Structures are given as C-alpha cells and as structure tokens.
Amino acid sequence: xxxxxxxxxxxxxxxxxxxxxxxxxxxxxxxxxxxxxxxxxxxxxxxxxxxxxxxxxxxxxxxxxxxxxxxxxxxxxxxxxxxxxxxxxxxxxxxxxxxxxxxxxxxxxxxxxxxxxxxxxxxxxxxxxxxxxxxxxxxxxxxxxxxxxxxxxxxxxxxxxxxxxxxxxxxxxxxxxxxxxxxxxxxxxxxxxxxxxxxxxxxxxxxxxxxxxxxxxxxxxxxxxxxxxxxxxxxxxxxxxxxxxxxxxxxxxxxxxxxxxxxxxxxxxxxxxxxxxxxxx
Amino acid sequence: xxxxxxxxxxxxxxxxxxxxxxxxxxxxxxxxxxxxxxxxxxxxxxxxxxxxxxxxxxxxxxxxxxxxxxxxxxxxxxxxxxxxxxxxxxxxxxxxxxxxxxxxxxxxxxxxxxxxxxxxxxxxxxxxxxxxxxxxxxxxxxxxxxxxxxxxxxxxxxxxxxxxxxxxxxxxxxxxxxxxxxxxxxxxxxxxxxxxxxxxxxxxxxxxxxxxxxxxxxxxxxxxxxxxxxxxxxxxxxxxxxxxxxxxxxxxxxxxxxxxxxxxxxxxxxxxxxxxxxx
Amino acid sequence: xxxxxxxxxxxxxxxxxxxxxxxxxxxxxxxxxxxxxxxxxxxxxxxxxxxxxxxxxxxxxxxxxxxxxxxxxxxxxxxxxxxxxxxxxxxxxxxxxxxxxxxxxxxxxxxxxxxxxxxxxxxxxxxxxxxxxxxxxxxxxxxxxxxxxxxxxxxxxxxxxxxxxxxxxxxxxxxxxxxxxxxxxxxxxxxxxxxxxxxxxxxxxxxxxxxxxxxxxxxxxxxxxxxxxxxxxxxxxxxxxxxxxxxxxxxxxxxxxxxxxxxxxxxxxxxxxxxxxxxxxxxxxxxxxxxxxxxxxxxxxxxxxxxxxxxxxxxxxxxxxxxxxxxxxxxxxxxxxxxxxxxxxxxxxxxxxxxxxxxxxxxx
Numbered sequence: 001x002x003x004x005x006x007x008x009x010x011x012x013x014x015x016x017x018x019x020x021x022x023x024x025x026x027x028x029x030x031x032x033x034x035x036x037x038x039x040x041x042x043x044x045x046x047x048x049x050x051x052x053x054x055x056x057x058x059x060x061x062x063x064x065x066x067x068x069x070x071x072x073x074x075x076x077x078x079x080x081x082x083x084x085x086x087x088x089x090x091x092x093x094x095x096x097x098x099x100x101x102x103x104x105x106x107x108x109x110x111x112x113x114x115x116x117x118x119x120x121x122x123x124x125x126x127x128x129x130x131x132x133x134x135x136x137x138x139x140x141x142x143x144x145x146x147x148x149x150x151x152x153x154x155x156x157x158x159x160x161x162x163x164x165x166x167x168x169x170x171x172x173x174x175x176x177x178x179x180x181x182x183x184x185x186x187x188x189x190x191x192x193x194x195x196x197x198x199x200x201x202x203x204x205x206x207x208x209x210x211x212x213x214x215x216x217x218x219x220x221x222x223x224x225x226x227x228x229x230x231x232x233x234x235x236x237x238x239x240x241x242x243x244x245x246x247x248x249x250x251x252x253x254x255x256x257x258x259x260x261x262x263x264x265x266x267x268x269x270x271x272x273x274x275x276x277x278x279x280x281x
Numbered sequence: 282x283x284x285x286x287x288x289x290x291x292x293x294x295x296x297x298x299x300x301x302x303x304x305x306x307x308x309x310x311x312x313x314x315x316x317x318x319x320x321x322x323x324x325x326x327x328x329x330x331x332x333x334x335x336x337x338x339x340x341x342x343x344x345x346x347x348x349x350x351x352x353x354x355x356x357x358x359x360x361x362x363x364x365x366x367x368x369x370x371x372x373x374x375x376x377x378x379x380x381x382x383x384x385x386x387x388x389x390x391x392x393x394x395x396x397x398x399x400x401x402x403x404x405x406x407x408x409x410x411x412x413x414x415x416x417x418x419x420x421x422x423x424x425x426x427x428x429x430x431x432x433x434x435x436x437x438x439x440x441x442x443x444x445x446x447x448x449x450x451x452x453x454x455x456x457x458x459x460x461x462x463x464x465x466x467x468x469x470x471x472x473x474x475x476x477x478x479x480x481x482x483x484x485x486x487x488x489x490x491x492x493x494x495x496x497x498x499x500x501x502x503x504x505x506x507x508x509x510x511x512x513x514x515x516x517x518x519x520x521x522x523x524x525x526x527x528x529x530x531x532x533x534x535x536x537x538x539x540x541x542x543x544x545x546x547x548x549x550x551x552x553x554x555x556x557x558x559x560x
Numbered sequence: 561x562x563x564x565x566x567x568x569x570x571x572x573x574x575x576x577x578x579x580x581x582x583x584x585x586x587x588x589x590x591x592x593x594x595x596x597x598x599x600x601x602x603x604x605x606x607x608x609x610x611x612x613x614x615x616x617x618x619x620x621x622x623x624x625x626x627x628x629x630x631x632x633x634x635x636x637x638x639x640x641x642x643x644x645x646x647x648x649x650x651x652x653x654x655x656x657x658x659x660x661x662x663x664x665x666x667x668x669x670x671x672x673x674x675x676x677x678x679x680x681x682x683x684x685x686x687x688x689x690x691x692x693x694x695x696x697x698x699x700x701x702x703x704x705x706x707x708x709x710x711x712x713x714x715x716x717x718x719x720x721x722x723x724x725x726x727x728x729x730x731x732x733x734x735x736x737x738x739x740x741x742x743x744x745x746x747x748x749x750x751x752x753x754x755x756x757x758x759x760x761x762x763x764x765x766x767x768x769x770x771x772x773x774x775x776x777x778x779x780x781x782x783x784x785x786x787x788x789x790x791x792x793x794x795x796x797x798x799x800x801x802x803x804x805x806x807x808x809x810x811x812x813x814x815x816x817x818x819x820x821x822x823x824x825x826x827x828x829x830x831x832x833x834x835x836x837x838x839x840x841x842x843x844x845x846x847x848x849x850x851x852x853x854x855x856x857x858x859x860x861x862x863x864x865x866x867x868x869x870x871x872x873x874x875x876x877x878x879x880x881x882x883x884x885x886x887x888x889x890x891x892x893x894x895x896x897x898x899x900x901x902x903x904x905x906x907x908x909x910x911x912x913x914x915x916x917x918x919x920x921x922x923x924x
Contacts, residue, residue, distance in 0.1 A: 008463045013378035013390070016371040016434060020393040024431045027405075027412035034411050087307040090300035103304070105542055110311050112485060112538045114492040116508055117527035121314030124321060124329045131317075134331050163311060191293065213399075220401020222495070237403045244499070250411055257404040264401075454615050455648035457635045459662035459709070465636075469661075473652045 028261075035254035042248045056255040062239070069235040070263070072150070073219035076157035077211040083158070084165040084210070089195070091166070092173035100174075104167065111163040119156050119223050126152050126228070148230025156224025161214040168213060172206020173199070208275035215271075216264055236260055315531050322524035329521055340525040350507070350526065357491060357507040360422060364429040365487035371430065372437025372482055377471065379438075380445040381453075395435045405432065406499030413500055424500040429490040436489060437482035440545065444478030445471075477544040484541035488534040565627075566591040566717060566749050567612065572621035574607050574773075581607040583773040585621070589717075589751060594743050596752045596764035600796070604773040605753045609719050612751065614638045626716070636665070641710035642719040645726075647702055649694045649709070656681065656690040659708045666713065680708040700731050707742070717749040724759060736763055757797060761785065769793050787919050791841050794921055800843040801889050807840050814915060817842060820885040821863050826918035834920075841921045846892040848917040851879060851901055851909045860912045865889050867907040879903060881911060 038047040056062050091103045110118070125131045126146040136142035146152055176199060184194040200207065218224075222237030231238055236256055243253040321329040325337035344350050375394040379387070397405070409428045413419040418427065452474065456466040472479070494508030501509055507530065567589040574582040582604040589595050597605045610616040611623060614635030622629050630638060641662065649658050659677040668676070681687040684704040689697060697705065703723065710718055720739075724732045740763050743750045754760050760767050761781040769776045769784065769792075776796075777789040788794035794802050803824045805817040814827040817840050824842050834840045844861075856862060865881035868888075877898055879891045889911045901909070 006463075008467075009378070009382060012374035013382070014374075016375040016378075016394055016438070017390060019371055019430065019434070020397070023409075023412075023427050024393065024397050027408035028400075030412045030415065031404075031408045084307075086300060086303050090304050094297055094300050095304075101546070103308075105546075106308060107311070108542060109535055109538050110315065112488045112492065113315065113534045114494075114508060114527065114530045116492070116494050116512065117318060117523070117530055118314040120523055120527065121318045124317045125313070127330075129328060129330050131331050158310070159314065162307070166307070191296065216399055216401070220403050222403055237401070240403055240407060244407055244410070250407070253407055254411070257407050260401065260404060264399075449646050449648055451644045451646045451648035452650065454635070455642070455644055456650075456661070456665075458613055458615065458640070458642050460636050460665035460713070461661075462634075462636050465665060469665075470650060473650075476652075 031254045031257055034251050035258055037251045039248050039251060044248055044250060052251045052255045056252055065234045065236050065239050068233045069219060073215045076154060076218040077215040079154060080158055080161050080165045080214045081211045084162055084169055088166050088169035088173055092170055107163045107166055115160055116223055118159050119227055122155055122228060123147060150229060153224050153229035156228040157218045160221060161217045165210045165214050168206055168210035172203040176202045205275045208271050212268060212271040215267060219264060220260065318524045318527040318531060321521060322528040340521045344522050344525045353507040356422060360425050360506060361487045361490045363426050364433055364490040365483045368430045368433035368486040369437045369479060369482045371434040373441050373479060375438045376442035376445055379442055394438050397431050398435050402495035406496040409496060410499040419500055425497045425506060428496045428500055429493055433486035433489050437486050440482040440485060441475055441478045444475045448474050481541040481544040484537040488537040491534050564591045568624045570622045572618045572623060574611060574616060575619045580773055585775060587768065587775060587778060589749060592747045592749055593765045594750045594763055595766050596754060596760035597768045597770060598754055598760040599770035600755055603770040605770050606721060609721055609751060609753045613640045613642050613719050639713060639715045640717055640719055641713060641715050642721060643706050643710050643723045645722045647706040649702060649705055651694050655692050655705050658705055659712050661709060662713045676712055680712045684708045699727050700735065703735055715748065717751065720750060720752045722754050739763060788843060788921055791921055794843045799846050801846060801849055802841060802843050804839060804841045806837050807834050810836060821883040821887060824861050825915040826920055827915035830920045843919045843921055844913050844917050846890045849891045849911055849913045851891050851911055853909060855910050856912045860914055862910055862912045865909055865911045867903055867905055867909060869905055870903055
C-alpha cells in the first residue's frame with residue numbers, strides 16, 4: 001500500500017522534479033540547441049547550422065585555451081591532492097576525536113564563504129608591494145612579480161578547492177580499518193611505506209573523487225585565472241565570458257560550454273572507473 | 282576511539298610534530314585571505330600591505346555612503362532568504378522522497394536532485410542567461426532566485442537526507458500505527474525530527490546564495506547582488522573598500538555556516554535500529 | 561468461525577516481487593490469548609504481524625478483525641498498536657508526550673490525554689519519569705514507555721515485534737513477567753513475534769511455529785515441545801534426536817523403522833500411521849535419551865555411539881555423540897547423573913531410550 005502513487009507522495013517529490021526540469025535540464029538542453037543557431041547583424045536566429053562548432057573548433061585560440069585549461073585543472077588536481085594529503089592524514093590519524101571534529105568544523109567554513117573575496121584578498125599578499133614582497137625585502141630579496149602568473153592562479157585554485165579536497169580525503173581516511181595499519185606495522189612495513197602500501201590504496205576511492213572534484217571546480221573557474229592570473233594565458237572560462245559579454249556570440253559560447261561539459265563527463269567517467277577498478281561495488 | 286598502546290609505541294615524535302606543524306600551516310593558508318581582509322578593512326592605507334597603517338573606519342564609512350552597495354545588499358539579502366526557503370522546501374521534498382519511496386527512474390530523479398552543483402557555474406550562468414532571456418525572465422531578481430535555487434536545493438537535499446538516515450526507520454510506521462495519518466505523521470514526527478537539519482539547510486543555502494556571484498552576474502542585469510558588485514569593484518579599481526564589504530560578507534556567511542554546523546552536530550540519542558525490514 | 565475468535569487469517573499470501581514471504585496462511589487468534597509467533601529470521605513472522613498491523617497489504621486472502629475484513633484499512637484507521645523491536649519511541653518528545661501521542665491523534669482533549677497517559681505511566685511504574693527525555697531512560701524503562709504508549713488507547717489487541725531482543729538476560733526475564741501479568745490483568749490479546757524459544761514458551765498460551773512463509777505447527781508450548789508435528793519443528797526446537805527411515809513394521813501398538821544404525825521403535829498410538837515401506841521420522845527428546853557403558857537390557861532402542869564432546873549449560877550438560885554412520889545424538893543430563901560416565905572424546909557408549917518415549921512426526 002506504500003507503493004501506490006498518492007497525492008501525499010507527489011506533494012513532496014514533484015516540486016523539485018519540476019523545478020530542476022524547468023530550470024536545469026531545459027537550460028542545458030537549450031544550450032545544445034543554441035549552439036546550432038546563427039548570428040546575423042548582432043541578432044540570434046534559430047537555425048540548425050554547424051557553423052559555430054566548425055568556427056570554434058578551427059580556431060587555434062580555442063584549442064590553446066582548451067589545452068591550457070586542461071593542464072591547469074589537471075595540475076591543480078594533482079597539486080591540491082598532494083598538498084592536502086598530509087593534512088588530511090594528520091587530521092585522520094594524529095588528532096583526538098574532539099580535535100578532529102574542530103578541524104572538520106573549521107574546514108567546512110571556508111568552503112561556504114565567498115571565494116571571490118578570498119581570491120581578492122590574495123592580491124594583498126601577492127602584489128608587487130604586497131605582504132610577501134615586503135617580507136622578502138626584509139631579507140634583501142625581491143621584489144618578485146608574483147601576481148598575474150600561473151603560480152598565482154594556482155594559489156587561487158588551491159583557495160577554491162583545498163578545503164573540499166581535505167574534507168573528502170579525510171572522509172575516506174577515517175573509514176580505514178586501523179587494524180590494517182597495525183597489521184602492516186606488525187609485518188615490518190615501515191611507517192612511510194605503510195602510507196603508500198596500505199593507507200593510500202585503502203582510501204583510493206575517496207582520494208580519486210577528491211581529485212576529481214578539484215578538477216571539476218578548477219576547470220570551470222574564471223575568478224582565479226582573471227584576478228590572480230591576469231587573464232593570461234586564456235582559459236575556456238575566460239573565453240566564455242568574453243564571448244558572451246561581447247556581442248551576441250552566445251551560440252559560440254554555447255559550443256565552448258558544451259565542449260567543457262563533455263570533457264568533464266569523460267574525465268568523471270574515467271576517474272570513477274579508476275576509483276572502483278578491481279573492486280566489487 | 283581510545284588510543285591503543287601499540288599505536289603509542291609505534292609513534293615517532295618528530296614525524297608527529299612535523300604533521301602538526303603542517304596542519305597549522307594548512308589552516309593558516311586557508312584562513313589567511315579571510316584574516317587579511319578583516320585586518321586591512323580597518324587599515325587607513327590606500328594600498329593594503331605591511332607595516333600596517335592606522336586603525337580606521339573610513340572604508341566602512343565609504344561603503345556605507347554608497348547607495349549602490351546598499352541596493353546590492355538589499356538584493357542579496359532578499360534573494361538569499363527567498364532562495365534559502367525555496368531550496369530548503371524543495372530539498373526537503375526530494376530528501377523525503379528518496380527516504381520513503383522506491384520507484385522507476387529514481388536514479389534519474391536523484392541525479393537531478395544532486396548534480397547541479399557539479400556543473401561549472403560559468404556554464405550554468407550562460408545556460409541560464411540564454412534560457413531565461415528566451416522565456417523573458419532574465420535581468421530580474423527572480424532570475425537570480427531561480428538560478429540559485431537550482432544550485433542550492435541539492436545542498437538542502439543532502440543535509441536533510443543525512444538527517445533522515447539517522448532516523449529509526451520504525452519511527453514513521455510507528456506513528457501511523459498509533460493513529461496518525463501520513464500528513465499528521467509528517468507534521469508531528471518527520472518535521473520535528475528533521476528540524477535541526479531543516480534550519481541547517483536553510484542557513485547553508487542562504488550562505489551559498491549569499492556568496493554566489495558567477496551565475497548572478499550572468500543573469501542579474503541591473504539587479505546586482507553584493508558579490509556581483511564586488512566583481513564590479515574588482516574590475517574597476519583596487520580599493521580597500523572591497524575589504525570592508527568582504528569582511529561583512531565573511532562575517533555573514535561564516536555566521537550562517539557556523540549556526541548550521543552547530544545545528545547539524547547536535548546529537549540526539551535516538552535508539553537506532555537496523556533490523557526492521559522495510560520492503 | 562468460533563465465537564471467541566478475534567482475528568482470522570483466511571488464505572493470506574504476501575509476495576514481495578517474486579519472493580513469497582507468506583504462503584496461504586489460515587489461522588485464528590482467540591480473544592484474550594497470548595499468542596507467540598516463532599521462527600528464524602525470514603520465516604515470515606514479522607510480515608504476518610505487519611499485515612495484521614496494516615503496514616503491509618496481503619497479496620491474496622482476507623484478514624478479519626472481530627469478523628470484519630480489514631485488508632484495505634490503513635494502519636492509522638485500525639486499533640492494532642504495535643510495540644517495535646527498536647521501540648520506535650519519538651526522541652523529540654518526552655515520556656508523557658510519547659504516551660499521549662496516540663490519544664492526540666484521536667483528538668482527545670489535553671486534560672483527558674494527560675490523565676490517561678499518567679494513569680498508564682503509573683501502572684507501568686514509570687510515572688516519576690513522565691517529564692524525562694527518552695535518552696535519559698534505561699532499557700527497561702524505555703520498554704515500559706513503549707508498552708504504555710501502545711496500551712493507552714486500550715486496544716483489543718497488542719502486537720509485539722521482538723520487543724525484548726535488545727535487553728540483557730536478567731532484564732529480559734523480568735520483562736517477560738511484566739508482559740505476562742499485564743496480559744492476564746488486562747485481558748488484551750497479545751500477539752508476540754520472536755525467534756526465541758524460551759520467550760515464546762515461557763509466556764504464550766499458544767505458539768505458532770513458522771518456516772519459509774508457512775505455519776509448521778500451532779499448539780500450546782507443552783504440546784509442541786512434547787510432540788513436534790513436523791521434522792522442521794523438531795529440528796528447530798533442537799531438543800530432540802531425530803531418526804528417519806522406511807517403515808519395517810506397524811501395529812496397533814506402534815511402529816518400527818529401519819535406519820543405517822539399526823531399527824528404531826515407537827510404542828504407543830500413532831495418529832496418521834504410515835504404510836509399510838514409507839519414509840517415517842521418529843524423534844525422542846534429548847532429556848529422555850540415556851547413556852551407559854554396558855549394553856542395556858530390556859525392551860529399549862539401543863544405538864552404539866562414540867562421544868564427540870560436551871557442553872555445559874548451567875546445571876545440566878549436553879553430551880554430543882555420533883553413531884557409526886555419523887548420525888548425531890545428543891543427551892541432556894544433570895551433572896550428577898553424568899558423574900559415573902566416562903566422558904572423553906572417542907569414548908564408546910550406548911545411547912538408549914524407551915520406545916514409549918518415541919514420537920512420530922510427519923515424514924521429511
């Protein structure tokens with residue numbers, strides 16, 4: 001009797017379904033249609049023309065931006081994972097329960113606080129007269145041009161994804177059976193070796209998913225490459241904003257957006273496959 | 282979990298110490314921009330750096346004197362509250378649906394309920410702008426609300442679903458069994474039980490909406506929200522006024538997130554059961 | 561239908577997809593009885609209870625309460641309160657509010673609600689905890705709250721789904737007494753689902769034993785213990801030695817079957833006498849089976865066995881032995897009775913019992 005469709009059940013399930021169909025699925029579907037529209041005299045016309053795809057895909061600028069974005073996001077995923085791991089590891093295995101709860105509590109906060117303002121604040125540290133250069137000046141170094149570099153972009157990417165990556169890594173690490181680690185020690189597996197032979201393989205799913213989320217976040221981000229990286233090299237996200245905000249080239253922007261979604265889907269698929277490889281789910 | 286003596290034995294002080302330092306550095310990195318924004322919002326210097334200048338409230342005064350900032354703030358707050366309420370309501374419905382029902386296509390339903398935040402905001406922004414202007418809904422406050430709910434509802438769904446999974450599965454049928462109809466059970470059992478999560482979700486979704494700028498920037502037109510205003514500042518000028526706004530933004534969203542976390546970490550010692558089979 | 565029938569199951573079937581949880585069930589629950597439904601997990605006992613409570617709808621057949629079919633009455637329109645295995649107390653309500661819940665749902669006024677709730681709390685001896693949170697109560701106190709919450713509407717029938725399974729042994733026995741007294745005093749029909757033989761046999765007037773969605777036997781604890789009707793019941797109770805083989809002789813005074821270890825006889829009347837050559841099963845209680853070093857004389861069943869080991873349970877011990885063909889025989893005795901026997905693994909002994917202690921159960 002609980003499986004019949006009832007007014008009661010629909011009252012709770014339908015609103016979200018309708019909302020996400022209307023305002024999530026349809027917009028994305030419309031984006032697909034839009035990518036086949038044509039633009040004449042700064043006005044868009046419904047059409048079915050592959051001209052936008054052909055134009056975008058034949059531009060070296062597009063492929064350069066694609067390569068740059070992919071490399072940056074991939075680099076960020078790797079760098080963030082590597083930098084986050086000792087932190088997650090220490091929180092998971094070296095802190096008391098209370099301290100661990102506080103650590104999680106604190107790490108959740110930045111995840112939900114304005115990324116934009118946090119990125120802006122990094123300019124205070126990284127600019128030519130910023131805190132870092134002043135400090136380096138005290139020991140007779142610099143000034144270095146730190147802002148508007150790929151390094152600064154990476155700092156922004158870390159700002160964006162570090163808290164989430166730590167939380168996801170932590171989540172997989174705390175579920176590792178401690179006796180596995182003791183068993184490894186017992187069999188004369190050294191401390192560092194245990195991390196590589198036991199801890200990382202046991203937490204592979206979580207570590208991979210964390211890296212995947214970092215990739216997804218940074219692949220689509222335009223704040224760091226613009227305000228810390230100085231807009232050079234151009235990423236796909238910058239290309240989208242430029243294409244959208246200048247003139248009526250929305251169909252071309254749609255082509256970029258769809259290419260990005262396709263890329264993310266493939267990467268996500270491969271990452272999940274890798275994460276669960278050789279495991280029965 | 283109590284420390285096992287074997288672990289104690291196998292510890293290395295130097296390694297432990299180094300890891301503790303690493304944790305401190307990691308948190309320093311994460312909180313440095315927030316702290317800097319706070320400190321320099323009270324600093325008189327035109328160009329924020331060290332050594333610090335004098336204590337000053339001039340940037341706050343400048344911000345407070347800007348009618349555009351007030352307008353942005355009003356927009357942000359109104360939109361944040363509406364988005365919070367709507368997304369929490371939708372998220373609650375979806376969480377309850379997932380908890381209670383099995384049906385064909387549930388996977389698809391759950392994908393719709395959870396996926397939106399993984400789509401890059403820039404793409405969502407573009408899709409929203411194109412779609413909403415097509416159906417004549419762009420450039421208004423409602424456009425921002427619509428788009429934000431798409432992104433926020435999944436957070437509410439996840440938070441409330443987690444709370445429902447902590448509920449003894451016999452609780453709801455027990456209420457029916459005692460004479461409460463489905464609606465009465467919803468009112469007297471499900472909602473009271475999930476109340477902390479409902480408010481937690483409300484605060485979190487408000488915080489997400491409050492901080493979201495990219496989609497808002499695309500679809501808002503003249504109804505700019507505060508973060509979009511910040512984006513405008515960033516493009517125009519470098520001014521410590523952003524620090525004043527930023528500090529305000531941080532304090533607001535941190536308050537919301539901290540409140541939410543306190544609500545969500547409250548433990549109820551509900552007797553748990555894993556045995557009652559609900560087919 | 562008998563006059564004192566409260567509930568009847570008529571050809572009730574419950575399927576979950578292709579899985580048949582309950583098959584063709586016909587039985588009656590009498591007014592004012594303490595009925596236990598017993599079986600191992602997945603036997604359909606909880607499903608049966610949930611159908612009676614209105615939490616599952618039967619796929620076929622009719623369930624009647626006081627003669628009226630209730631198949632399609634939702635649970636909130638039936639007066640069939642249940643005590644849950646997890647107790648399912650509302651953690652956000654205090655003790656009194658938990659007990660008042662059912663009355664509130666029935667639109668009973670505030671003052672009346674309070675009065676009746678406190679009356680039941682008093683009866684369950686937990687009135688002093690009325691304003692406490694559930695989390696502050698001990699296991700036994702929660703148990704009493706759960707009972708009060710279900711009984712406050714003064715129903716004709718109370719359903720209990722393994723409510724004692726989470727308690728420790730001493731508290732369990734204490735609560736069994738509470739339940740039994742409560743049932744006797746109120747005259748409310750109790751339907752008690754459990755997998756525990758000791759709970760069922762110590763409280764119930766009648767016991768229903770279920771296996772794979774089917775009723776194996778219904779009867780008083782004594783009837784079932786003394787004379788398991790099917791091989792499954794004998795196995796499930798675990799207190800009998802079981803022998804199966806073709807019938808070699810029958811008479812008005814009993815029957816004999818042939819097993820790999822020799823003939824096994826039964827002396828006494830047999831209800832459904834199997835034909836010559838048919839498979840038959842004979843059981844004997846482990847307490848009625850004896851062991852000796854020398855071959856016993858007289859008119860008894862005798863099987864040579866070797867000791868496997870022994871198990872101590874309080875004042876008694878169970879000796880496990882096996883015949884030459886590997887058939888397991890168990891014998892339960894007090895320690896005194898065993899003192900004279902040499903019990904070590906491999907020790908050859910004779911197991912024997914009187915044919916008048918044998919029982920015949922339906923084949924297979």
